[in-house]
Amino acid sequence: MSAMFEQRLADAIGAENVKTAPEDLAVYSFDAYSEGKLPAAVVIPSGTREVSAIVKIARELGEPVIARGAGTGLCGGAVSVDGGGVVISFARMHRLLELDAANRRARVQPGLVNLHLSQQVAGAKLFYAPDPASQRSSTIGGNIATNAGGPHCLSYGTTVNHVLALEIVDESGEVFTTDVDDAGYDLTAVLVGSEGTLGIVTSAWVRLLRLPESTRVWLAAFPDIESASEAVSAIIGAGIVPTALEMMDSVIVKAVEEAFHAGYPTDAAAVLLIENAGFEDEMDTYEAALREIAKRHGSLSWRAARTAAERDALWAGRKGAVGALGRVAPNYYTQDVTVPRSVLPKALHAVEIAARENDLVVGNVFHAGDGNLHPLLAYDKRDRRQVGAVLSTGDAILHAAIELGGTISGEHGVGYEKREAMTRVYSTDDLATMARVRDVFDPQRTLNPEKIFPAGTRCVEVSPPVRRGEHSAS
């Protein structure tokens, strides 16, 4: 970090908002899974104008710019890969700027914590639907960058369905806006999920939904994971799309029960957590239909949360599941793949085999209704054998998902960790087509470099990917 660079950043946004001491930078060189390198500086702007000034200075001095939310990502999307670069933290841009309750929308800054948005609009009987497990700390800006999902995306859709307009600082520091109702190309659609490689979101209009009149949560226990996943397929196949449909296996259930005493049946091999939000008038019919399907697939027990407190307890178990796994091993690795829902049993079987072959404990807690798996591999990172086993299991799971017609990331993103795996689902032509968008928005690769695209996308030759479940269009 040159003194001149530091001085210019300090002049632009105030010295107290520019961090360059290694001990300060270290915090920003991790996300929730990966370890990157130290950036040259971390800056904490207070508004769009300052973000723009930062990008201009960085560009002039040839430093890349990495936008960062809360750092809860799991794929190295918000860290410096090669060392150096300016990390922009949105910790000071965390406000709800405008609430338009009549049109059910809000304008927010990117640093606003996901859960805080729902809390702040609850008075108007509204909420923000995407709810990643990290929602207590992850930010709307980070959620937009990864097109974050969450349990309730099953019926409400992922983040992209809830973003109405964006204010963006581009790679040259210029500000532009997009709106889903603008004529022309739907730039909002491609900016959401672009992991900070096409522009930096400085504010967004997001869609809010009405708080449901009635919410019910049920827990069904199954003797084995196959019958639970078949029940999931049967529910969706019967035309029932609950608000959330989550599965946990016995490893997770036991860990959760020990940690939270949520009332999960510890003798079950798998449980389904089902939520439906809607109207009291239809809940009994709904419950009867779900219960019947569960029974047909051999459910051991069926429990309905009767009070808000019981509901919260059941959800607390689900939301704290990943943390509870700390009881099994000091470290864990979360894989994130999606498969067509009808092949869930096969996918889970493949996960089990991969873990067994590598002698690892695996826990499954995931968005079953969406076919979005999150196998959690428990390990101890001080043991080199286990680290190697985790990597090869993770890879085997990716492979299995692709073989079953699935994809390499359902909601966490590609970042740095999965960029090489992109060639396993996309051909060179497919990736080069994506790169054309990058060429337009970030021709110099200033914004979050070394992410999403495999190294040397434009010249690398790769073998054609396996593509199942999708047919040639001749």
Added chain:
Amino acid sequence: MSADELCSLLRQCSDDGTKVTVVGGNTLRGMGFPPSGDELGLETSALKRIVSYSPADLTVGVQAGCTLKSLASRLKREGQFVPFDAPKTGEATVGGTLAAGWLGPRRHRYGRPRDLIIGSVIALADGTLAHAGGMVVKNVAGYDMSRLYVGSFGTLGVLVQANLKTLPLAQTARAFLAPLPEGTRSRAMAQVRALAVEPSAALWIDGFEKEIPGEPGAEGRLFILLESSDALLERATRDLRSAIGRAGVPETRIIDARARDMLDGIIDAYVSTVADRSMTYRIACLPDRSEVCVLGARDLVRRFALDADAIADIMNGDVIVRASRLETRDLPLKLQVLDDALHQAEPRARIIAGDHPSRAAFNVWGNDPPAIARMRALKSRFDPHSTLNPGRFIGGI
């Protein structure tokens, strides 16, 4: 024509400078600037197969030339649908509807078509066949190219296949048609917007008397479509009737038979023309502004001694306004001046119907959006020789 043949044809056109215009069912030909006439017309009608359909996964892969109706009838056999809500489903194609970025009245509930697309195969101008997404409902592996193609008006590539989410059809559909007496419209619209059980579609219809059945009141008609479970229908009906009753609307007709077909009929009216003597605009606005927007646009149309028909989408906020006149001499001039005046008031007004010869001189897409320079750059990166649908999209794209 196969996808490979399509690619080599495009490559050839791109090399020798032949311009190409892509044609689906020709049902939205009133959108965009008219083709110059020198282009090679490329029909997607041969690509009409449903490539894969997995009802248990709620996903379908369909080729671009498949009509909405044939897709819908296949899905209906499994109790599913894709909510395109586009006009003339017997002729309209999946590819054309997606390319046009058509938005229907049920999108507040079921999502925009761009939110239902999970994968695509597209032939680019240089002959590249590019795949994006896949057959899974959650996918963040790279940029969401499929969503970008929706609404791109065939200017980035020719859509060959779309993979879509399907949705289960609600158990019941019930339509309501109510004439609005003097002084009831505003309150009725507000009451409908506040309903706990939200209608799938709610429209205030002013005019369109030849195209849409039902007797209008002094302030037009209200059309509502409820879609729900059997268990909820009774309460939803009761709530709706008392809400509009409170607004002073005395009578409501309930239509249970073919309720969804009624909505389709109304959507057909969106693009209906009056001989070749009409021009229809769609104006995107916020729900709480839609009434004001209709009134303003209607007054403007009438100021030019033209007839106005309008529809306000109560849930989504967009507005349809048709200006027409059978017997008037200087119609082209009047429409031209109206076009300017309307865009002064509503910069986002875009033409969706009215295959009028003078349309080329109109502001057919509305004023340029703030990001127009980036859109132009995107076009030239995807189609540097401007082979595909040249000059038909916004800002000269």
